[in-house]
Amino acid sequence: EAGVAQSPRYKIIEKRQSVAFWCNPISGHATLYWYQQILGQGPKLLIQFQNNGVVDDSQLPKDRFSAERLKGVDSTLKIQPAKLEDSAVYLCASSSDRYNQPQHFGDGTRLSIL
């Protein structure tokens, strides 16, 4: 079974620029998550999708972050404009259900803001 694919692996941009991350979940997984992980900390949930609908985006800074999963498969997370504090690893995860099945993570995108 192919795992969760994310791209790019690394991205360096200047503050106020925009950036987009892509995620392709495990085939058949209806639930998709985007997390932000600051170095050495646990992941912080940004947004959760069930198929192509948003389940929870309460911790997504909506003035600068947006995410979509239009066809209920792959997903894109965008930051515009980026701030220095957005430097982090952005992890995508998927699971077969949103209740008690394990989440499977991609290797993430490490974002550095200059």
Place this chain on the structure above:
Amino acid sequence: AQSVAQPEDQVNVAEGNPLTVKCTYSVSGNPYLFWYVQYPNRGLQFLLKYITGDNLVKGSYGFEAEFNKSQTSFHLKKPSALVSDSALYFCAVIRDSNYQLIWGAGTKLIIKP
């Protein structure tokens, strides 16, 4: 409030010795508990979960975890540590209200040859 605590920032173990990484939780209902491992520059990998049933749960790479309801703990264990087990370990519990994971702060496990 529901929470997860990993009381040790770092655990050091000699190769070949048993290891324990501690986790305690606080939830209002039945706990659904998970352990994940993160190697440098990688995403989190699922190790094992407790939903119901036997208190001793076996997982990947020879790891196991013991659920203790009276002590509200879910400690991760391995009988004989390998240098390759060195990584960051996260405990997590599912929040009752929305089924999202509440994550511990992580414990860095260092296995010395």
